Amino acid sequence: MRSCLQKSRIDDYLLNRMDESERTGFEQHYFDCAPCFRALEKRDLVLRAVKAAGSPVLAVPFESPMSRGRRFLRPWMAAAAGAFLLAGVLLGPGLLRKPAAWIPPTGDAVRGGTIEAVAPVGGMPAAPAALEWRPLGEGVEYAVTLSGPGVDWSGRTRETRIALPAPVRGALRPDTDYRWQVKAFAPQGFFMGTSGPQPFRIGR
């Protein structure tokens, strides 16, 4: 058996939103109508519980419109979104990384030992008279190169130092970047190691 009163009317009564005549009519009705009185009692219990519970029970944390949208996500949607995010995390750094600066190929593979460069390295007060490095072994032949704007020189020696010819030295300009490199070769001619490119700059 269903209540013949609308539930909104029951709420209006319980929340004191009726005037005197409406309230009297409503009360006379539920005195005569058992289903309506049962509906009224049920609604009253909910209202009393809400009032007794108060905000601590009913407070809902603020939800942004975006998080409200999450309620409508189906499981497969969430799974697809998760897979997409995972792919982004794994591939993203590779896709977003800045391309490496292009370095002209030298034809050298860096292998073997490393030669420690001594001078020149970094800033120099004047054009260097020689290039110097640490020895890599006995009987080693060193091939040295120096390059930069307007300069492209190379030389060979069995020492751990090589003097720059006067024309090369004279070609070095202040406030200009240059690089030099030394490679070591065994007596049989095979490659032993390199210093790697060593930048230097001549100050004014």
Added chain:
Amino acid sequence: MRIRKPRLDLDEVVREFRPKIGFKVRRALGARNPDWEDVTNEVLAQAVEKIRAGEFRGDSTIGTFIYTITVRRITDYIRRKTKVLKFVPEPDTPDTPPEHAEKDQELKRMIAALATLKPQYKEVLNLYYLMEMTREETARRLGLSPAKVSERVNYAQKLLRRKMRR
């Protein structure tokens, strides 16, 4: 012509109307008023007495007859109490009688059920019942239609009853 008086089962009358009278009296006097049950019993006793005396002639429904007695008795109580309160301080509210323990238990279970509702139902009950916003105000606040608010309140009630039966 003789008027046939309606035949009433008085036990049935008491069984049916005690909760209704009690509900009306509690609303009129306040649920925390310790006198509400005495007033309810007085209304019932008066109604039974009047029915036995043949004062209920069937001109109205039995509900309207008892409702009228209830309203008069409540008015008397309030008038008398107002006079008494001029001289006597209000007594402390006594402890809950044992017969009300079941009702209290029901309320506690309902509160526990409220805590388990989904946020969408909690927020509508919070605005509509606790903050006493109208259906339209609640609808505006939640970005719903007024019909949707009613639907959620009704469904929340259904969920609560279901949770309480478990």
